[in-house]
Amino acid sequence: MPISYARQQTLQGFDSSVTPNWQMVPVGGQRTLTVTGHGTLVPRVNPTNIANVALNNSGGSARLVITGRVAGKGHIEWVPNLDHTGTVAAANKLELSVKAERRIQTAFHYIKDNAGHTTNRNRSDLNTLITGVNAILTTQANVTMVRKSAAVAEVAQNLGAVVRFSSHLEGVAASEHEWDDVTALADSTADFNVFFVWQYEQDATPAVNNTRAGTIASEKNCLMEDTMSSPHAETLAHETVHLLGIADHSAAHQHLIASGAHRNGQLISKSQANTINPSGT
Numbered sequence: 001m002p003i004s005y006a007r008q009q010t011l012q013g014f015d016s017s018v019t020p021n022w023q024m025v026p027v028g029g030q031r032t033l034t035v036t037g038h039g040t041l042v043p044r045v046n047p048t049n050i051a052n053v054a055l056n057n058s059g060g061s062a063r064l065v066i067t068g069r070v071a072g073k074g075h076i077e078w079v080p081n082l083d084h085t086g087t088v089a090a091a092n093k094l095e096l097s098v099k100a101e102r103r104i105q106t107a108f109h110y111i112k113d114n115a116g117h118t119t120n121r122n123r124s125d126l127n128t129l130i131t132g133v134n135a136i137l138t139t140q141a142n143v144t145m146v147r148k149s150a151a152v153a154e155v156a157q158n159l160g161a162v163v164r165f166s167s168h169l170e171g172v173a174a175s176e177h178e179w180d181d182v183t184a185l186a187d188s189t190a191d192f193n194v195f196f197v198w199q200y201e202q203d204a205t206p207a208v209n210n211t212r213a214g215t216i217a218s219e220k221n222c223l224m225e226d227t228m229s230s231p232h233a234e235t236l237a238h239e240t241v242h243l244l245g246i247a248d249h250s251a252a253h254q255h256l257i258a259s260g261a262h263r264n265g266q267l268i269s270k271s272q273a274n275t276i277n278p279s280g281t
């Protein structure tokens with residue numbers, strides 16, 4: 001019977017789609033998997049310094065408890081005894097990435113213009129939003145959004161009913177190119193600048209609301225609108241993944257980095273987690 005794992009909770013950094021299966025463990029944190037099929041084999045960590053492992057048998061099920069110690073890449077190996085010196089087959093391994101926390105110091109800007117347009121978001125809601133983002137990113141990749149600042153900021157012009165990123169589009173008047181007008185207010189010392197606007201579009205049909213937010217990673221800037229059909233924390237976590245190096249959308253609908261039109265989950269895969277937080281790879 002092959003060794004198989006079942007996660008105790010969803011969205012905790014376990015990837016069963018790769019061989020060997022893969023588990024992210026935060027430095028100083030713990031992950032638990034239910035394991036079957038290991039028979040009389042016992043688990044050990046290789047290299048030994050990155051994590052501690054314990055196998056707890058209770059109530060007929062075996063729980064593998066992994067505690068991260070220092071950042072690093074390695075494996076849980078299932079062996080006949082801890083002194084085993086022979087090779088260990090891939091089927092008897094679980095890959096580990098013990099990751100240090102990657103903190104994203106984020107400046108939040110609540111935008112208004114000089115013609116009465118303003119975001120309807122309130123700074124009193126921000127900590128809840130950040131908690132929601134981190135419930136997706138910290139648990140799966142040990143990436144943590146941190147509130148660096150939060151302030152109302154005025155763009156001294158009329159941005160209109162829709163704030164547009166349009167400089168990449170042909171035939172759009174320069175007066176419609178509003179991205180730079182907003183992002184001029186960025187905090188250059190932040191890792192990420194998030195600008196809350198009332199309505200955002202980045203395509204040739206600004207009257208059709210089909211975009212929730214946009215991020216230019218090289219600028220470390222994101223514009224995000226007020227109203228959207230997906231959870232706001234999910235959208236901001238998605239944009240943070242763009243910031244941290246994944247430009248393209250995944251075709252897998254359950255992935256956080258699937259496009260908003262297709263997304264039906266918040267999963268971060270092994271390769272995606274290792275891109276947005278290279279610690280322990």
Ligand SMILES: [Zn+2]
Nearest residue numbers: 238242249259
């Ligand atoms: Zn996207």
